[in-house]
Amino acid sequence: MNDDQLVILRIDSSMRQTGSVSRLLADEAIAQLHAGIPDAEIILRDLKAGVGHVNSAWREASLETTSSRSSEDRAILAQSDALKTEVERADIVVFAVPIYNFSIPAALKAWVDMVCRNNVDGATALSMPKPTYRKQALVILTSNHTLAGASDEFATGFLQHILAFLGCSEINIVDATGLADEKTVKLAAAHDKIKSICQHVTSQNISAAAE
Numbered sequence: 001m002n003d004d005q006l007v008i009l010r011i012d013s014s015m016r017q018t019g020s021v022s023r024l025l026a027d028e029a030i031a032q033l034h035a036g037i038p039d040a041e042i043i044l045r046d047l048k049a050g051v052g053h054v055n056s057a058w059r060e061a062s063l064e065t066t067s068s069r070s071s072e073d074r075a076i077l078a079q080s081d082a083l084k085t086e087v088e089r090a091d092i093v094v095f096a097v098p099i100y101n102f103s104i105p106a107a108l109k110a111w112v113d114m115v116c117r118n119n120v121d122g123a124t125a126l127s128m129p130k131p132t133y134r135k136q137a138l139v140i141l142t143s144n145h146t147l148a149g150a151s152d153e154f155a156t157g158f159l160q161h162i163l164a165f166l167g168c169s170e171i172n173i174v175d176a177t178g179l180a181d182e183k184t185v186k187l188a189a190a191h192d193k194i195k196s197i198c199q200h201v202t203s204q205n206i207s208a209a210a211e
């Protein structure tokens with residue numbers, strides 16, 4: 001690990017390993033980003049096995065100051081600390097997100113609750129350090145019928161908000177929703193979009209590194 005090395009974090013949230021469209025599209029995005037930024041460190045975070053859920057003990061531990069936490073508090077927060085560190089280190093975050101019941105998968109929401117530590121109890125924790133708004137996010141959204149932006153689609157609005165809250169200054173969405181109809185056409189459009197977003201993200205990071 002060196003301080004100049006770019007970090008790409010990939011978050012998978014499909015419960016499927018085999019036949020997962022969001023994973024295939026994310027594979028492509030990661031391959032293109034890696035080709036454009038070969039020195040980048042790539043962190044893989046697969047949520048298919050789930051992550052812990054916040055509970056009362058977790059909340060109390062998170063609201064203690066670092067120095068006043070007991071060893072039990074630190075153990076309770078260990079997974080949250082690890083996931084949060086991955087996000088803090090990331091320059092580029094690729095999310096592979098299938099729509100589950102008109103919204104994001106429960107495992108991804110659990111991940112959000114684990115990493116958004118400075119929003120525990122809303123305003124009470126807002127004195128924690130703010131993120132630096134420098135990250136670029138690429139969200140790959142898939143579904144069978146529910147269309148991105150439709151009135152029954154509750155994933156994109158939430159993701160736009162929470163990714164900005166996590167420090168993403170740029171959020172690019174690859175819309176691969178509604179794959180039950182015209183799957184080939186929609187996947188071709190998603191491939192094109194991934195290519196253009198990855199070219200854009202790569203060129204921005206190469207020029208930033210040269211400054």
Ligand SMILES: Cc1cc2nc3c(=O)[nH]c(=O)nc-3n(C[C@H](O)[C@H](O)[C@H](O)COP(=O)(O)O)c2cc1C
Pocket residue numbers: 014015016019020021022023097098099100101102103142143144145146147178179
């Ligand atoms: C629990 C569950 C809920 C789902 N809910 C929806 C839904 O609300 N709307 C929809 O169009 N597709 C829904 N789907 C289908 C997935 O969004 C679709 O198959 C998606 O492409 C899965 O991504 P994957 O191929 O990466 O696993 C659901 C699938 C599962 C497993």
